Amino acid sequence: MQQLSFFADEGQSAGLPKEVLDYRPGLFNEKESSQYLETFISTVPWEQKVITLYDKQVVTPRLTAWFGDINKNYAYSGSSFHPLPWTEELLEIKARIEPIAGTQFNSVLLNYYRDGNDSVAWHSDNERELGQQPLIASVSFGQVRKFDIRHKQDHKRQYSVKLENGSLLLMKGELQQNWEHRIAKSTLPMQARVNLTFRIIKR
Numbered sequence: 093m094q095q096l097s098f099f100a101d102e103g104q105s106a107g108l109p110k111e112v113l114d115y116r117p118g119l120f121n122e123k124e125s126s127q128y129l130e131t132f133i134s135t136v137p138w139e140q141k142v143i144t145l146y147d148k149q150v151v152t153p154r155l156t157a158w159f160g161d162i163n164k165n166y167a168y169s170g171s172s173f174h175p176l177p178w179t180e181e182l183l184e185i186k187a188r189i190e191p192i193a194g195t196q197f198n199s200v201l202l203n204y205y206r207d208g209n210d211s212v213a214w215h216s217d218n219e220r221e222l223g224q225q226p227l228i229a230s231v232s233f234g235q236v237r238k239f240d241i242r243h244k245q246d247h248k249r250q251y252s253v254k255l256e257n258g259s260l261l262l263m264k265g266e267l268q269q270n271w272e273h274r275i276a277k278s279t280l281p282m283q284a285r286v287n288l289t290f291r292i293i294k295r
């Protein structure tokens with residue numbers, strides 16, 4: 093006989109450090125999520141950035157695009173940046189997540205992971221323009237990918253959460269200060285995924 097549980101099923105959230113991660117699966121339903129995924133893949137002017145790593149020019153293993161309030165001119169990570177204007181879909185998503193996040197975002201970075209070869213290496217979003225303890229709202233559509241975090245001072249303190257289609261992950265507190273995160277490559281066959289990280293860029 094099945095054991096009755098007196099506690100609500102917390103799912104993946106049960107194993108995560110609550111002070112820095114708040115995971116909410118199923119914020120968008122299957123239908124909405126696949127429509128957003130298709131729209132973003134086919135209409136966003138995706139770019140593949142070239143970065144300098146150990147004196148070598150390398151292309152980032154994913155496609156990206158920035159959107160945001162265009163009446164502002166941002167300085168970001170040492171260069172000036174001009175976001176694309178908000179689209180109808182991005183404004184809808186922003187309006188859905190802002191009451192949950194309890195804040196208003198002025199920009200969003202979109203990442204397009206075409207398959208399992210696309211990834212983002214260990215990093216923190218700790219640019220000065222995001223301020224202390226930034227709240228970043230991360231929305232995922234498409235392929236489930238594993239999001240890993242590890243403590244900067246102790247790599248054995250590591251957690252993972254599978255970011256599901258239509259989910260929201262709030263990154264908060266000291267996450268960017270004391271932890272790093274990544275989406276690792278996978279050798280398993282992987283479909284496309286689009287991730288949106290809503291941010292507040294201070295001037």
Ligand SMILES: O=C(O)CCC(=O)C(=O)O
Pocket residue numbers: 201203212217230239255273275287289
């Ligand atoms: O794709 C993700 O879930 C994470 C993306 C990310 O870390 C970033 O854009 O800074």
Ligand SMILES: [Fe+2]
Pocket residue numbers: 215216217273
């Ligand atoms: Fe990040």
